[in-house]
Amino acid sequence: MLFILFVIANFYTVRALALYGTELYFYDKLQVAYQFAGMNGLRQELSSVLSYDKMRYELIVARNFEKNLANIKEPGKFLADIVSDRKNKINFFRNLRSIAFVLIVGMLLLRIIIDRRSKPKPIFFD
Numbered sequence: 001m002l003f004i005l006f007v008i009a010n011f012y013t014v015r016a017l018a019l020y021g022t023e024l025y026f027y028d029k030l031q032v033a034y035q036f037a038g039m040n041g042l043r044q045e046l047s048s049v050l051s052y053d054k055m056r057y058e059l060i061v062a063r064n065f066e067k068n069l070a071n072i073k074e075p076g077k078f079l080a081d082i083v084s085d086r087k088n089k090i091n092f093f094r095n096l097r098s099i100a101f102v103l104i105v106g107m108l109l110l111r112i113i114i115d116r117r118s119k120p121k122p123i124f125f126d
Contacts, residue, residue, distance in 0.1 A: 006104050013097045017090060022057045024086035030065070031079040042075060 026049065033045035046069070049062045072078050 002104055002107060006100065009100055010097065013093050017093050019057060020086050020089050020093070022055060023061055024083060024090065026058050026061050026065075027079055027082050027086065031076075031083055034075055034079060039075065043069075 029049070030042055030045055033041040037044070046062060046066060049058065050066065069075075
């Protein structure tokens with residue numbers, strides 16, 4: 001049962017890491033473009049992503065960002081905040097995955113130890 005739970009949690013974690021990693025890659029590209037060329041560089045990188053990129057989730061994020069670009073007052077601060085947030089979420093999920101793995105291994109070892117101690121000892125006849 002624990003193994004099945006671990007597989008399900010691992011699947012969810014890997015999927016979340018992939019999504020957050022894609023967002024981080026996209027927003028990091030935009031942040032670099034904004035730092036070097038300002039708003040023109042950001043728009044140029046955004047149009048480049050929209051026209052040439054083949055990653056489906058990145059295109060979804062790019063279209064959402066394009067729709068909300070006019071509402072963003074400070075793009076540099078917004079991009080820095082969102083890049084920092086995505087890095088923190090990726091680290092959280094990686095740590096969560098590692099902790100879950102260690103806990104499951106610990107529980108299995110504890111179960112083995114308890115099973116060995118609870119077995120009746122053989123009786124030898126003289």
